[in-house]
Amino acid sequence: MSNHKEIPEWFNEARFGMFIHWGLYAILGRGVWAMDEEKIPQEEYGKLADEFNPVRFDADEWVRVAEAAGMRYMVLTTRHHDGFCLFDSQVSDFTAVKTRTHRDFVAEYVGACRRRGMRIGFYYSLLDWRFPGYFNREEYPDSFEAMVGQAHEQVRELMTNYGKIDYLFYDGEWIPGVEYHRTLTEYAESAAIAELWHSQQLNATVRELQPEIIINNRSGLGEDVDTPEQYVVISQPGRCWESNMTIGDKWGYVKYDPNLKSTTQLIQYLVYCASGGGNYLLNVGPQPDGAIQEEFVQRLTEMGQWMKINGESIYGSERMPKFFGRNSIGKVTAKGKEVYFHIFRWAGEEAAMTGVKNKVRGGAVLKTGQEVTVAQDRGRVVIKGLPEHPPDPHDTVIALELDSKPEIFSYEGMPL
Numbered sequence: 001m002s003n004h005k006e007i008p009e010w011f012n013e014a015r016f017g018m019f020i021h022w023g024l025y026a027i028l029g030r031g032v033w034a035m036d037e038e039k040i041p042q043e044e045y046g047k048l049a050d051e052f053n054p055v056r057f058d059a060d061e062w063v064r065v066a067e068a069a070g071m072r073y074m075v076l077t078t079r080h081h082d083g084f085c086l087f088d089s090q091v092s093d094f095t096a097v098k099t100r101t102h103r104d105f106v107a108e109y110v111g112a113c114r115r116r117g118m119r120i121g122f123y124y125s126l127l128d129w130r131f132p133g134y135f136n137r138e139e140y141p142d143s144f145e146a147m148v149g150q151a152h153e154q155v156r157e158l159m160t161n162y163g164k165i166d167y168l169f170y171d172g173e174w175i176p177g178v179e180y181h182r183t184l185t186e187y188a189e190s191a192a193i194a195e196l197w198h199s200q201q202l203n204a205t206v207r208e209l210q211p212e213i214i215i216n217n218r219s220g221l222g223e224d225v226d227t228p229e230q231y232v233v234i235s236q237p238g239r240c241w242e243s244n245m246t247i248g249d250k251w252g253y254v255k256y257d258p259n260l261k262s263t264t265q266l267i268q269y270l271v272y273c274a275s276g277g278g279n280y281l282l283n284v285g286p287q288p289d290g291a292i293q294e295e296f297v298q299r300l301t302e303m304g305q306w307m308k309i310n311g312e313s314i315y316g317s318e319r320m321p322k323f324f325g326r327n328s329i330g331k332v333t334a335k336g337k338e339v340y341f342h343i344f345r346w347a348g349e350e351a352a353m354t355g356v357k358n359k360v361r362g363g364a365v366l367k368t369g370q371e372v373t374v375a376q377d378r379g380r381v382v383i384k385g386l387p388e389h390p391p392d393p394h395d396t397v398i399a400l401e402l403d404s405k406p407e408i409f410s411y412e413g414m415p416l
Helices: 009-014 042-046 059-068 105-116 141-160 191-197 199-209 263-275 294-313
Strands: 016-020 073-079 119-125 167-171 240-246 279-284 330-335 338-343 351-353 360-365 373-377 380-384 396-402
Touching: 009 073, 009 279, 016 059, 016 119, 059 073, 059 105, 059 294, 073 105, 073 167, 105 119, 119 141, 141 167, 141 191, 141 199, 191 199, 240 263, 263 279, 263 294, 263 330, 263 338, 279 294, 294 330, 294 338, 294 396, 338 351, 360 373, 380 396
Parallel strands: 016 073, 016 279, 073 119, 119 167, 240 279
Antiparallel strands: 330 338, 338 396, 351 380, 360 396, 373 380
């Protein structure tokens, strides 16, 4: 469970954020796991630091792209499993500051976020493939403890040296030989994992240094936010959650990826998250030179154009009663007395939803402002007078005003 009594309002209001996986692995162009999957020797992989020269890195441009997409917060990989730090660390020489670039990219990222009022998140991987003790604790116990000590000190540095940080996203908590299962629905707490990383102590230090911070659930402890990966899975009532997902197949820059999700798919994933009262953290993997590839920028720009019109149906969305607004053509989001019918599969001049106990006072298409006619009977709401073709190619949203907050109309035999 969470050690944090209350999640800051900004997180549940935001609903949409940018994840950034960027580091030495971008040079290889095969995703963030290349060092491990291809068993690249540490000495060979370390030479990538001599090649790392991101001449087009511009943190302000990163923030501009996120802002244009309608995103309200960003999370940067300060250090991934390869151990290379994008920040200045006193307990490692394998950093951007102490190698060819001599730059603190985390500091530049933080500065850019603050200039634009963007909420700031740090990703930090607990594990480090450069320590043999990670793979074999029994044979190299001192190495394992050194890795844990490095993690504690580097998290302290991140929480101390960059001002107020809004969100800490741990990763890499799993340990070879320790039973621990990540599931599609949640990241379960693990006393064994938490004990090995000394997570209670670690997170107590984080909260002492950053009292208002939000912490995810990947340190063996539940903390504040569930973070299902590559899936949209709604957490149990009372838990905050955030689906983190890639635009293509892999995390980090991939030189050639034919499986990029379309703008329509990405918008619909965002809606699925908002409909369950969750956030959507969408990843970009900048190129080795630091620029976000054009295919990603195009999709994010188009998402932003959609959000300018339909953002009210996403920001601050609330979890609704199960089976409210059930339908076969889209999803429903809600905020207060407002319900938003997102139509993915346009059916023509009529659209229907069920399970609505409330009285619908009226509605309109957000894209065009056209008012709609609503008929109701025993929980079924039929929207009439729609155009033959969808006003929006991605997702046409119809805003409906209710007489009160959404309540479920229960049909005989309905499983609740």
